[in-house]
Amino acid sequence: xxxxxxxxxxxxGGIIALEDVSxxxxxxxxxxxxxxxxxxxxxxxxIVSGVQAPSAGTxxxxxxxxxxxxxERRARAGIRRTFQRVQLYGHLSVxxxxxxxxxxxxxxxxLLADLVGAPxxxxxxxxxxxxxxxVMEAVGIADLAPLPAGSLPIGQARLVELARxxxxxxxxxxxxxxxxxxxxxxxxxxxAQVARLRASDVAxxxxxxxxxxxxxQCDRVVVLDLGRVLAEGSPxxxxxxxxxxxAYLG
Numbered sequence: 389x390x391x392x393x394x395x396x397x398x399x400x401g402g403i404i405a406l407e408d409v410s411x412x413x414x415x416x417x418x419x420x421x422x423x424x425x426x427x428x429x430x431x432x433x434x435i436v437s438g439v440q441a442p443s444a445g446t447x448x449x450x451x452x453x454x455x456x457x458x459x460e461r462r463a464r465a466g467i468r469r470t471f472q473r474v475q476l477y478g479h480l481s482v483x484x485x486x487x488x489x490x491x492x493x494x495x496x497x498x499l500l501a502d503l504v505g506a507p508x509x510x511x512x513x514x515x516x517x518x519x520x521x522x523v524m525e526a527v528g529i530a531d532l533a534p535l536p537a538g539s540l541p542i543g544q545a546r547l548v549e550l551a552r553x554x555x556x557x558x559x560x561x562x563x564x565x566x567x568x569x570x571x572x573x574x575x576x577x578x579x580a581q582v583a584r585l586r587a588s589d590v591a592x593x594x595x596x597x598x599x600x601x602x603x604x605q606c607d608r609v610v611v612l613d614l615g616r617v618l619a620e621g622s623p624x625x626x627x628x629x630x631x632x633x634x635a636y637l638g
Contacts (some may be wrong), residue, residue, distance in 0.1 A: 390415045390591040391436070391467075391560045396445030398431055398615075405431045406615045409445070413560070415589040418582060420606035420623075422599065427612040429595045430472060433562045436593075437469050438462045449560070464492060466559030470566060472595075474545045476552075478538025482529060483520055485537045486552045490516045493556075523555045526584070528577045542569035550581060560591045567601045579605060603627065 391413040398406040406428045413419045421429050434440040436447055438459035447455045454462055468489075476485050524530045529547050532540065537548055546566060553561060563582075567575050582605050585592055596602045602609060603623040611618040611632050619629045626632055 390450060391593070392446075392448040392451075393432070393436065394446045394448065396432070396435055396442045396447070398428070398435060398440065399443045404615055406435075406442075409612070409615070409617055411593075411610055411617075413591040413593055415559075415591055416586050417608070418586055418592040418594060418606045420602040420609040421593055421595045421612065422597075422602055422609060422626075423612035423618070426614075428615040429612055430564060432612070433469060433564055433593075433595065436560075437467055437562060466557075467562070468553040468556075468558040468560070469562035470546070470549045470553055470564055472564045472568075474542065474549050476537040476540075476545055476548060478536065480537055481534050482537055482540070482548050483517070483524070483533040485548055486520045486523065486555050487516060489552045489555050490519070520551075520555055523551045527551045527581060528574075543571050543574045546570060547574060547577065550578065554581065554585065554590075557588065558585075558590055560593070561585060563592065563594045563596075565596055566594065567596055567598045575601065 393409060393411040396406055396409045397404070409428070409432060411419070411432075421432070423429055431440065435442050438457060442455065445455075446453050449465060449467065454465070477488065480488070521530065521533075524533060527547050527550060529544060529551065532544060532548070537545065540548065546569060550566065566578055570578060579601075582592060582594070594602060594606060606623060608620065609623055609626040610620045611626060619626060619632050621629065
């Protein structure tokens with residue numbers, strides 16, 4: 389499995405946000421994570437991405453424990469995410485927001501190459517901007533490239549955040565409420581990108597309150613309730629599960 393969460397528990401004093409949660413996501417698989425508000429979904433994303441440390445349990449990427457690895461190292465290893473509240477650099481253009489996700493690879497040659505304007509630097513910059521342009525076109529935001537990200541409505545901002553998360557091809561993508569605020573045509577673009585990621589063997593975990601969106605996109609669905617896994621199965625099995633219907637879908 390690409391991503392494995394084993395027995396993860398998160399406590400805040402006497403409050404248990406997650407209790408003994410286990411989850412696996414394979415390459416090319418889309419797994420939905422649903423549950424009522426306060427079920428622990430975003431906390432689990434924070435633990436997988438390294439923003440928070442678990443009180444107990446292990447996070448593994450391709451079988452290797454990364455529980456104590458920094459968020460930056462996890463991102464560079466291929467774990468990317470979007471956020472429930474969109475987090476863009478409002479003063480930067482849409483194009484430059486997306487470009488920031490590629491900058492960690494460096495330009496080659498160090499400071500000297502910067503000072504002398506080495507041709508390799510210019511070539512890598514062209515390659516990165518070509519990749520950004522390709523992703524913007526695929527997501528349907530190419531015409532927004534020069535606009536400041538802070539000027540965009542929520543639906544377009546979510547598409548920019550998605551483009552930034554996938555421009556440097558991820559291995560694991562965590563999507564937190566991606567359909568919130570999207571118009572129908574924007575949701576269709578988002579769904580098309582999820583399908584492309586699946587075909588590229590990216591492991592996708594999707595947190596979303598729009599149950600129809602989840603059921604239409606996911607291979608499996610995991611239901612959290614009060615920090616515990618209540619049920620796991622195919623979209624059809626989850627829709628028919630009596631405990632899930634009582635706690636969430638009903």
